[in-house]
Amino acid sequence: MASSNFIDYVKINCRSGAGGAGSVHFRREKHTPKGGPDGGDGGRGGHIILRGNSQLWTLLHLKYRKHIKAENGTAGEGGRRSGAQGEDVILEVPLGTIAREPDSSKKLAEITEDGQEIILFAGGRGGLGNDHFKSSTQQAPYYAQTGEAGLEEWVVLELKLLADVGLVGFPNAGKSTLLSVLSAARPEIADYPFTTLVPNLGVVAYRDYKSFVMADIPGIIEGASQGKGLGLRFLRHIERNSVLLFMIPATTEDIRQEYNTLLNELREFNPELMDKTRLLAITKTDLVDNTALTQLKKSLPKKVPVAFISSVSQQGLDELKDIIWQSLTTTAPV
Template sequence: MTDGNFIDYIKIYAASGKGGQGSMHLHREKFIEKGGPDGGDGGRGGHIILRGNKGMWTLHHLRFLKHSRAGHGGAGGSSRSTGADGEDKYLEVPLGTIVRDADTQEILFEITEDKEEVILCEGGKGGLGNWHFRSATNQTPRYAQPGMPSVDGWFQIELKILADVGLVGFPNAGKSTLLSVVSAAKPKIADYAFTTLKPNVGIVEYRNFQSFVMADIPGIIEGANEGKGLGHYFLRHIERNSTLLFMIPADSDDIRTDYKILLNELELHNPELLHKDRLLAITKSDMLDDELKAEMEQELPEGIKTMFISSVANIGIMELKDELWKMLNKEA
């Protein structure tokens, strides 16, 4: 998936269909001089429905969809026949999609399961035909209900990446390189900060044809929780990852301080992120010999397991996948 194809935010206008008009028909038949009411009900207006699709990772297919409208319900007919229901409009979205009211910013619902369906705008109910209004004192009612109006509004559809492992680190920590090595994803890689401007997702193949999903979250900087460096844009994708893999390069001036800054940014954004399982990988460790590693181990952060890896030299990659797999499946 390329940066240009990854869209995680859209704003659309959605409108359901109006309910159909109830019929005011009076029965007409040869040799029956005054037939009674037999007007049918109007059909239901079409819904706007969002449906989860586990095969999608982006909202790119909805990028140019500014307006979405469902079909109107048909009018009722004679012989108590009900009008046709309006055509429902389905919008397929990736798992991890949240929907907000564009005016109030209230979260309306989230979609986290494959084929899960949620009605965004409910179609108007069809009006009752005059058959329903007959009585002993009014045997030929000449009125029926109109259909209920449509429901419409502006909505924000946002995607929070739903992955097993989220990569967390400063720019140029080696996140994109790791993802390119362990999966078929082809993120942009270069020797400057903020190479990755949008999340990349890859399927990591594991032993015995098993796999898990890894997301490369764009680099965090100090002050990201305040919006610096597009911090809010980056941080929200971390919320839906089961396990967080912190990545700090071996040439960092102070690994313990860097880890503390990263952890602090997550806590300020959402304290619940600290409850997720965490693992620390020291990247670019092919430049280290055993003596340097031993010295660094004395300065590593406490309370988190640490591994030394090198994506370029393929050092510690299989061991890293083993540890991540164990963390993801510890409950099982």
């Protein structure tokens, strides 16, 4: 899929519908010349609603809808007839979408489940008709309420991919290749050092019909947390992953140093990422001999489960899935 099709950030103007005005009306029939007030209420204005859709994975369909307007409610009528309710506008969004205020970044809503609905901006209430204002001292009220105005605000929709496992690594660590081997996902890979152009999700089949979702996050470079490269734009997707799988090629000169650099980039971006379970995959083991593998094992980080894999020769992939599944079903972080 082309990189332009992945949109994880949009800013749109939303206006909920205004409520309809209440009616000023009096009952006038042939045999009831002095009938009382019977003005109906105005209809509610339409809401702007977010709805989760598990079939979506991008905000592309909203990129060019800069102005979202819900329908106004209609005015009430005589005979205590209420006005029609304005039609709601439902914005279907991928799971993991957050709505924020543009200036303060205050979170307004968060969609995490398929079919979940949240009213982002409520429509205005309809005004009460004059039937509500009659009393023993005011038997013929010549007034009714106007409808309540709708809300009009700019809002930012931001997508953070929901996945069980997030792949973390520098460019060319083999993340995209691993995802393509373990799942049906076919990431688009660039021919320059930034590797993957967009985040990709894949469902990985496990034993006894179990499965888990893996996210390939575009390659981080040193300084990504300060905005260098593509990393800063996509680092937020890692916040939603239950387990972080660090991937470092076996051909790397100093594996421990590279691991610490990756860890530091995540820490700089969001210190809470340090609380997530971490795993380590040493990739491209088909490119080194057994003697080199024995040597590099001495420099590996302590207390982090490690798998030695080759996506090309498909070595160690079952062991890797075992380690991932065990981590996903264990609550205590590594």
